[in-house]
Amino acid sequence: MTPIQRKIARHKSLDRFFAFEGLTVMIVALLVLLALVGQLMFDGLTRLSWQFLTSFPSRFPAQAGIVSAWVGTILVMLVTALAAIPLGVGAAIYLEEYAPNNWATELIEINIANLAGVPSIVYGLMALGLLVYQFHLGQSFLTAGLTLGMLILPMVIIATREAIRSVPPYVREAAYALGATKWQTVRDHVVPYSMGSILTGMILALSRAVGETAPLITVGALSFIAFLPHPPWQEAFPFVSFEWLFDPFTVMPIQMFNWVSRPQEEFHVNAAAAGLILLAMTLAMNAVAIVIRARFRKRIHW
Amino acid sequence: MEANVVEMPVEQKAVCMSRPSRFAPRLQERAIERLLQLAAFASVAITFGIVGVLAYESVLFFQEVSIADFLTDRQWTPLFADAHYGILPLVSGTLVTTLVALLVAIPMGSLIAIYLSEYASRKVRECVKPALELLSAVPTVVYGYFALLFVTPALQHIWPGLPGFNMLSAGLVIGFMIVPYVSSVSEDAMRAVPTYLREGAFALGATRMQTALRVVFPSALSGITAAYVLGVSRAIGETMVVAIAAGMQPTLTLNPLEPAATMTAYIVQVSLGDVPHGSVGYRTIFATGLMLLSMTLLFNIAGHVLKKRYRQVY
Numbered sequence: 329m330t331p332i333q334r335k336i337a338r339h340k341s342l343d344r345f346f347a348f349e350g351l352t353v354m355i356v357a358l359l360v361l362l363a364l365v366g367q368l369m370f371d372g373l374t375r376l377s378w379q380f381l382t383s384f385p386s387r388f389p390a391q392a393g394i395v396s397a398w399v400g401t402i403l404v405m406l407v408t409a410l411a412a413i414p415l416g417v418g419a420a421i422y423l424e425e426y427a428p429n430n431w432a433t434e435l436i437e438i439n440i441a442n443l444a445g446v447p448s449i450v451y452g453l454m455a456l457g458l459l460v461y462q463f464h465l466g467q468s469f470l471t472a473g474l475t476l477g478m479l480i481l482p483m484v485i486i487a488t489r490e491a492i493r494s495v496p497p498y499v500r501e502a503a504y505a506l507g508a509t510k511w512q513t514v515r516d517h518v519v520p521y522s523m524g525s526i527l528t529g530m531i532l533a534l535s536r537a538v539g540e541t542a543p544l545i546t547v548g549a550l551s552f553i554a555f556l557p558h559p560p561w562q563e564a565f566p567f568v569s570f571e572w573l574f575d576p577f578t579v580m581p582i583q584m585f586n587w588v589s590r591p592q593e594e595f596h597v598n599a600a601a602a603g604l605i606l607l608a609m610t611l612a613m614n615a616v617a618i619v620i621r622a623r624f625r626k627r628i629h630w
Numbered sequence: 631m632e633a634n635v636v637e638m639p640v641e642q643k644a645v646c647m648s649r650p651s652r653f654a655p656r657l658q659e660r661a662i663e664r665l666l667q668l669a670a671f672a673s674v675a676i677t678f679g680i681v682g683v684l685a686y687e688s689v690l691f692f693q694e695v696s697i698a699d700f701l702t703d704r705q706w707t708p709l710f711a712d713a714h715y716g717i718l719p720l721v722s723g724t725l726v727t728t729l730v731a732l733l734v735a736i737p738m739g740s741l742i743a744i745y746l747s748e749y750a751s752r753k754v755r756e757c758v759k760p761a762l763e764l765l766s767a768v769p770t771v772v773y774g775y776f777a778l779l780f781v782t783p784a785l786q787h788i789w790p791g792l793p794g795f796n797m798l799s800a801g802l803v804i805g806f807m808i809v810p811y812v813s814s815v816s817e818d819a820m821r822a823v824p825t826y827l828r829e830g831a832f833a834l835g836a837t838r839m840q841t842a843l844r845v846v847f848p849s850a851l852s853g854i855t856a857a858y859v860l861g862v863s864r865a866i867g868e869t870m871v872v873a874i875a876a877g878m879q880p881t882l883t884l885n886p887l888e889p890a891a892t893m894t895a896y897i898v899q900v901s902l903g904d905v906p907h908g909s910v911g912y913r914t915i916f917a918t919g920l921m922l923l924s925m926t927l928l929f930n931i932a933g934h935v936l937k938k939r940y941r942q943v944y
Contacts, residue, residue, distance in 0.1 A: 343837040350745025353738050354758060360806045361765050367780045368772065418669030426663050427670070439674050445860075445930050446923065447867020449894050450680060452901075453919040457683035461907060478676050485673065511662045539769025542869035542894065546901045546915075581771040581870075588775050588874055596779060603772045614767050618760065 368607065372600025380601060384554040385583065389594035394602050396553040397583035400469070401538060401609070403557065403572065404579055407473020408480065408537050413530055415477075416484025417519075423485070424492040425514055444482040451479045452546030460547060467548035469557065470573040475543050480533040487529020491522035524624020528617045535613035539606065541581040549582045580606045684923060687916030694910050700917065706880040706896075708914045709905070715914065717921055719880040723797065723890035724925070727872055730801025730886050731808060731865040736858060738805070739812025743854075746813070747820040748842040759814065766810040774874030777803040782875065795877030795889035803875065804868050808861045815860060819853020820846050851940040859933030863926045869894035893922045 329337075383393025419436075427433040455475035465471045495518050503513040519526070557575035560568060580602060587599035692700070695715045703716025742762070746755050781799040786792045823846050831841040847854070877889030878899045891899065897915045905911040 339837045339840070343839040346839040346842075347745070347749050350741050350749060353741045354745055354762075357738060357742060357765065357806065357809050358758070358761060361761070361768075363780065364768065364772070364776045367776060371779070415669050415672050418666045419673060422663075422666035422670040426666060436670050436674060439677050442927075442930070443673060443677060445863045445926060446680065447863070447869070447894065447926060449867065449869045449897055450684070450919050450923050453897070453916055454676075454680045454683045456901075457687060457916065458679050478679075481673060481676065509659050511659050535767060539767075539771070541769070541771045542873075542898060545898050548901065581769055584775070585771050585870065585874065588771070588778065596775075599775055603769075603775055606769055607772055610767055610769060611764065614764065 365607070368600050368603050371597055372602075372604045375597050375601035376604065380598075381605075385552050385586075386554075389592065389598055392587075392595075392598055394580065394583055394605065396556060397578050397580045397602065398605070399556055400553070400577050401579045403469050404472045404476065404544075404577060405534060405538060407469060407573070408476040409530070409534060411474050411477030412480050412484050412533065416481050416533075417488050417526065419481075420485045420488035420492060421514055421519070424489050425510065425518065440482050440485055444486065448479055448540055449542040449546060451475055452543030454478075455543065455547050466574055467550075467576055468574045469577045471547055472544055472549065472577050472579070475547055476537040476540055479540065479543060480537050483533040483536065484529060487533065488522075488526050491525030491529065492518055494525065495521050524620055528621045528624075531613050531617040531620070535610045535617070538613065539581055539610050541579075541585055544577075544579060544582055545585070550576050550578050552586075553578045580609070680923070684916055684920040687913050688920045691910065691913035691917045694913075695917075704882050706891075709900075709903075709911050713910075717893075717918065719882040720891060720893045720896050720918060721921070721925075722882055722884060723872075723876070723880070723892040723895070724866060724922075726884055726886050726890065727797050727801040727804060727868075727876060727892055728862065728865040730798060731804035731868075732858075732862065734802055734805025735808045735812050735861050735865070739809045739857070739861065740816060740854070742809065742813040743816035743820060743857075744842050744847070747817045748838055748846060759817075762810045762813060766807065768807075770807070770868065770870040771874070773803050773807055774870045777871055777875035789887065792887055793877075793889050795875060796887055797872075797876045797890055798886040800872045800874075800876040801886060804865050804871050807868070807871070808864045811864055812857045812861045815857035816850070816854045819850040819857065822853065823849045849942055852937050852942065855933055855936045855940060859929060859937075862929050862933075866926050866929070867894065867922065869898060873898040893918045 380393045381398070382395050383391060384396055385394075386392040423433065423436065427436075452475060455471060455478070459465045459471045459474060460467060465474075499517055499521065500513050503517050508516070553576060557572035557577070558569060560570070560572055584599050584602040584606060587595040587602065590596075700715050700717055702718070703714050704718055705714035705716050706719045707714045746758060750758070777799045778794075781803055782792070782794060782796065785796075785799055792798070827845055827849060828841050831845045836844070872892045873895040876892065876895060878891050878895060879889055880896065881888060881890040883890055897918055900911065900915045
């Protein structure tokens, strides 16, 4: 073998080794995910039962359940969605369709990019100082929902902007040519055509909010709530009640955190079971997002 | 143009037929624009809220504790009778866990990104990317459980003396958590490198590895830096994993095998207790939060500078 052939052979085997290494690392990362799910299932699957889903927390691990936690998660998500989605979509439409090219717009852009990098617990501190003690909203569903709403607002804005940007300019020009005003163009064309990606972004943002724990601890979530909030309906006119907004709250990740941080192993089993349900919630939301994205992508060909 | 297949709204708005005056729609248009503008400025209001609250409470805090003590005292015992307010132990805890996390996430994330962008077939990439992104979709409290009850016991087989709470397992788990952030952004950056650069390298006889490491990676360095910075700020701000698995004891140590509280874990600890509103103890969490925010901001600015420096234009 000539020296040059030897050199080539060496580089080729290095190349193969490098490829192998990359593949191994990738498989390790995926195995970690599998190990995590496996460990949760191994610890928690036996604890999952109807009783677990319908019981309140308790001092006795075998009697404890997560009903106040999952009801709380759904209600908090409701407030979060109602706060973040209109605001985020509105801001995105403004930035993409209306905003002039000036310093104020630049300020908003830089601001959104920076907000996305702020640690989530800092949002919790802000909500504690502002919502709880300045606006006196209390440590309630309303405060929790608004906190998470502010947390996911940058995500909603960024996702919606990307969706709107993918609508080609000739669609707008066609609408203008037919005499549509700017808002008519946006409402009847730009937003409907980008609805798939917007929805995907919303669901992913909410799935992030479902798992958030730190800001809600800071705001003052309780982990031992042995009652359900006021129902959102009532007998008399106007039939809807907003009293639940001001009830003390707990959510799934808070309940899980509480159980993990106890020394008794029986509570760790409960934590694993709660973790399984939490994981199922977030993964299901991610799956729905992927399906929506795929379906809308198939229907639209520019 | 290939007509898009989303159905047109069936009932066409009868605006052009029955316009009452030339004025009304314009007024409506303007009102809507103002409303949307207001929504956009809401995000600025949030920033003002964050900075305002942290600054206000911190100013009150620093009226009672000198800034010099805060930055140089080596003890953090604000809730004890003998109160010391030195942030250093919390900062060291944060830095150690972040460092451990980065030692996992940066090599792994970069290698995965190189593999996916330079070696993997389209099919593999399309399957692996969403699967990896699921890693970052898992709630952090679940990662905390995993760190405390799976990784720590596993590590205790290797180091029998390892305490039940330690920064190593928390850092490792945070590292795995941020791998997808690093890999997905780096991969996008590498795929944006034009193909002719690769073809040039191949034409000179370079292997795929040489091309990846000496041509593609340096050309994509700007975007890769952005990925690393994203990873760093995630690791610094991560709360639940450290609060569950790294312990709550503020200790000034750089040894990852020891338990120590981070800044975020301290905020959680105080929030779980019943420190009265308006006391110095209550204000410590805002001063800590301000420190945390400043550190992430610092890294973000550094990242921005590096990103600009390495930017390549094709």
